Structures are given as structure tokens and as C-alpha cells.
Amino acid sequence: xxxxxxxxxxxxxxxxxxxxxxxxxxxxxxxxxxxxxxxxxxxxxxxxxxxxxxxxxxxxxxxxxxxxxxxxxxxxxxxxxxxxxxxxxxxxxxxxxxxxxxxxxxxxxxxxx
Amino acid sequence: xxxxxxxxxxxxxxxxxxxxxxxxxxxxxxxxxxxxxxxxxxxxxxxxxxxxxxxxxxxxxxxxxxxxxxxxxxxxxxxxxxxxxxxxxxxxxxxxxxxxxxxxxxxxxxxxx
Numbered sequence: 481x482x483x484x485x486x487x488x489x490x491x492x493x494x495x496x497x498x499x500x501x502x503x504x505x506x507x508x509x510x511x512x513x514x515x516x517x518x519x520x521x522x523x524x525x526x527x528x529x530x531x532x533x534x535x536x537x538x539x540x541x542x543x544x545x546x547x548x549x550x551x552x553x554x555x556x557x558x559x560x561x562x563x564x565x566x567x568x569x570x571x572x573x574x575x576x577x578x579x580x581x582x583x584x585x586x587x588x589x590x591x592x593x
Numbered sequence: 594x595x596x597x598x599x600x601x602x603x604x605x606x607x608x609x610x611x612x613x614x615x616x617x618x619x620x621x622x623x624x625x626x627x628x629x630x631x632x633x634x635x636x637x638x639x640x641x642x643x644x645x646x647x648x649x650x651x652x653x654x655x656x657x658x659x660x661x662x663x664x665x666x667x668x669x670x671x672x673x674x675x676x677x678x679x680x681x682x683x684x685x686x687x688x689x690x691x692x693x694x695x696x697x698x699x700x701x702x703x704x705x706x
């Protein structure tokens with residue numbers, strides 16, 4: 481089973497920031513937080529990942545709480561093309577660990593015009 | 594930017610027939626995966642493959658399934674005798690190492706009649 485909990489759906493106005501929360505209260509010290517999204521049954525698209533520091537790339541920012549039990553994915557200026565299911569996944573990143581991704585049901589983000 | 598590609602995009606087959614789904618991973622990647630997503634359900638891990646061997650497989654990946662890397666570029670998933678319940682989107686993913694980010698292909702929609 482997925483080790484994360486996400487709200488099933490969220491709305492966001494176009495041009496505004498979308499803040500998608502994720503709870504991972506049982507995360508281990510060697511587990512990273514990964515975010516992917518899936519647009520209408522296309523292949524999951526990698527967005528960003530992090531261990532404990534906040535991360536930013538051209539797509540999004542990832543804010544991880546100090547206790548690492550939750551995180552927030554931020555899309556700074558949401559567009560209609562950002563409408564998708566967003567998955568928060570925890571995964572151990574050391575050699576020998578199982579590296580399969582375990583997907584939950586994610587959050588359906590609907591960006592409204 | 595390098596991408597994972599998959600062919601065909603849509604495969605229709607009769608129950609009991611064999612199908613082969615093809616993937617071309619990103620060229621310098623060494624770890625390969627198959628996932629599937631039944632319509633309306635979660636993305637599920639099937640199998641991981643490294644160094645010409647299966648690293649891990651799920652309960653779904655029974656004797657009817659097999660994977661192969663027949664040459665330096667292709668990675669295939671074979672279903673020997675398809676069942677109605679094999680109808681799903683099948684996604685291939687690849688990464689450079691077991692601790693690296695997995696990148697997904699666009700998927701093959703398999704319809705078993």
C-alpha cells in the first residue's frame with residue numbers, strides 16, 4: 481500500500497499558485513519524497529523529489545516539513561495544462577532497496593479558467 | 594530531451610492470444626520497469642529488470658508474463674495468453690541506477706476482447 485495520504489481532489493484558479501499537500505507520517509530516514517503527475521491516462525510525468533531540504537525546479541517547488549512527516553508541492557502559476565492527477569510517493573533511495581514506485585490514488589487538480 | 598517510447602500506442606487482441614508490448618528506454622539507462630493501470634484504478638508495479646534479469650516482480654506478474662531485452666535498445670513485455678482482465682494501460686519506465694528517478698513512457702493501451 482502507498483505510504484502517503486493526499487486529498488482526492490482540489491481546485492485552483494488559473495494563474496494562481498496550486499498547493500498540493502501530502503502526508504507521509506511513517507516516512508523513514510532514507511526515504512525520499514517524489515512527485516509525479518498523470519495527465520489524462522498518459523504516462524506518469526516526473527515533477528520533483530527531495531529528502532529533507534526544500535527543492536525547486538522549472539516545474540515546481542517542494543516544501544518538506546522539518547519532521548518530514550508531510551510535504552507540499554507548489555505550482556507557482558497554474559495553467560489549464562496543469563490539470564492532472566498528482567501523486568506523492570515515498571521511496572528509499574539506496575542500493576539494494578526495492579526501487580519500485582507505489583502509487584496511491586493521488587490528488588486530481590482541476591485548474592479553473 | 595531523451596524520452597522513453599512505447600509501441601504500439603493501442604493494441605487490440607482476442608482473448609487467448611499472445612501480445613508483445615515494446616519499449617525503447619532512454620539510451621544510457623540500465624534499469625527497466627513495467628507498470629500497468631486498469632481503467633479508473635491505480636498505477637501498479639509489475640516487474641523490474643536489470644542486467645538481463647528480473648530484479649523484482651509483483652503478484653500480478655505470473656507465469657503468463659515475461660520480459661526480455663532482446664537487443665541493446667528494446668525492452669519487451671509478453672503476455673502469453675491474454676485474458677479480459679489484462680485490458681489496461683501498460684507503462685514502461687527506465688532509470689540510470691536503482692536510486693535514480695524513473696522516467697515513464699506514454700503507455701500502450703491493451704484491449705482484450
